[in-house]
Amino acid sequence: MQNPLEFIRRYYRENVPDRTQDRLLQYALLMRLNRPIGIYLLLWPTLWALLIASNGSPSVGVSIVFVLGVILMRSAGCVINDFADRKIDKHIERTKDRPITAGRVSEREALVLFIGLCLTAFVLVLFMNLLTIRLSIVAVALAAIYPFMKRYTYLPQVFLGLAFGWAVPMTFAAQTGELPPLAWLMLTGTVLWATAYDTMYAMVDREDDLKVGVKSTAILFGEADRVIIGAIQLLLMLVLLLVGRQAELGGIYYIGLGFAAATLIYQQKLIWYRQPAECLKAFLNNNWFGLAVFLGLLGDLVLK
Numbered sequence: 001m002q003n004p005l006e007f008i009r010r011y012y013r014e015n016v017p018d019r020t021q022d023r024l025l026q027y028a029l030l031m032r033l034n035r036p037i038g039i040y041l042l043l044w045p046t047l048w049a050l051l052i053a054s055n056g057s058p059s060v061g062v063s064i065v066f067v068l069g070v071i072l073m074r075s076a077g078c079v080i081n082d083f084a085d086r087k088i089d090k091h092i093e094r095t096k097d098r099p100i101t102a103g104r105v106s107e108r109e110a111l112v113l114f115i116g117l118c119l120t121a122f123v124l125v126l127f128m129n130l131l132t133i134r135l136s137i138v139a140v141a142l143a144a145i146y147p148f149m150k151r152y153t154y155l156p157q158v159f160l161g162l163a164f165g166w167a168v169p170m171t172f173a174a175q176t177g178e179l180p181p182l183a184w185l186m187l188t189g190t191v192l193w194a195t196a197y198d199t200m201y202a203m204v205d206r207e208d209d210l211k212v213g214v215k216s217t218a219i220l221f222g223e224a225d226r227v228i229i230g231a232i233q234l235l236l237m238l239v240l241l242l243v244g245r246q247a248e249l250g251g252i253y254y255i256g257l258g259f260a261a262a263t264l265i266y267q268q269k270l271i272w273y274r275q276p277a278e279c280l281k282a283f284l285n286n287n288w289f290g291l292a293v294f295l296g297l298l299g300d301l302v303l304k
Contacts, residue, residue, distance in 0.1 A: 027113055030082060030099045031075035037284055038078065041197065042164050043070045044290025045190040048297055049171035052182065052247050056301025062174045065124045070167065072124075076117035077143045077163065083110045084147035092208040118143070131173040139166045154220035157198040158191060165190030182246050189239035196232045197286040199225065200271055203279040226271055233264045240293065249300050256296015263289040 032038060046066050050058040082089065082100045086107065089095035099105040118140050125136040142163040149156040165187045172183035195217065202209070202218035203225065209216055221228045237257065244253050263285055270282035 026099045026104050027109075030079055030105055030110065030113065031117075032078040033075065037287060038074050039071055040287045041194070041290065042074050042167065043067065044287075044294055045165060045186065045193075046070055046167040046171055047294050049168040049183070049186055050175065051294075051297045051301055052186070052243070053172045053175035056298075056304065059175060061127065062171070065127060066167065066171055066174070069121050069124055072117050072121040073139065073143055073167075076114050076121070077146070079110055079114040079117065080144055081147040083107060083114065088212055088214060091212045092205055094205060094208075128174045129177055131177065131179070132170055135166070135170045135173055139163070139170065142166055150214050150216060152215075154215040155217060156215065157195045157202065157217045160198050161191030161194030162187075164194050182243065185239060185243055185246065189236055189243065192232050192236040192239060193286070193289070196229050196236065197283050199229055199232075200267065200279050201283040203271065203274060204276045204283070225274070226268065229271070230268055233268075237261055237264070249297070250304065252300040252303065253296040256292050256294075256299065260289045260292035260296070263292060 028034065050063060050066065054062075082098050085095070086100045089098050089101040095101065100107065100110055122136060122140070125133055142159070146156065146159045146163045149159045153159075168187045168190055169179050169183045172179055199217045199221065202216035205214075206216070206218045208214075209219060217228075218225055237260075240257055240260075241254075243249075244257070267282040267285050270278045270285070
């Protein structure tokens, strides 16, 4: 029996014109589907919120809508980010070959793709309750505004945290129909987490950003970057401890937090000498932090 995935690949190669294949590839690259770390970092807080809001038994429909929504909105965020940075990316070594700045995708194509992704995500949200639909409007606004913040403020990483974290109150609204204080506490934790890991990411491009005039927390913090990131990580762990207390979670959750804390210590080791490659590795390591918290939650709520 033929492998279904291989059948799809062969059908695609044999029946889809080469030009269409190229356009689809460029759109996939623009959406960074080849680098799913952003999807993971957006997905983990969403899954945390799903588990806590549902007491370990999330609705299948809500879960499907939010997992697909994460993929769509992260992709939309990448598209609008590259559109906003199209004149900046060409001056930065890591980004100079991205589809828009390299001329492989037009500005019009990018805007149409962004709108299409947002509309698709909105259609999914229409299956949720009215409160969730209202919150989704804020989510789109945050996704559209964030890429332009690096021109006006040194805190674009905080705005990224809000954009990524807004899925948390939306998840509570979809699952429970309300927004308890716990939802806002978890949003605060997500903002802290994103600020820390995206500052590590900004440390990779700090020298290039200084040359082209792009702002970031990595530039704002300067020589105090490691200390401030460490302080933010401590606040993050405090928030997650408070989440455990408010949600009446048990020992397995705190074991998960222990493993998560170990990843933060490792990240501090990686960024110690501020080497770009090591800072990037620290940023990527946050996927394991998110997984550790998720497994702690899952284990605790399933066995409760």
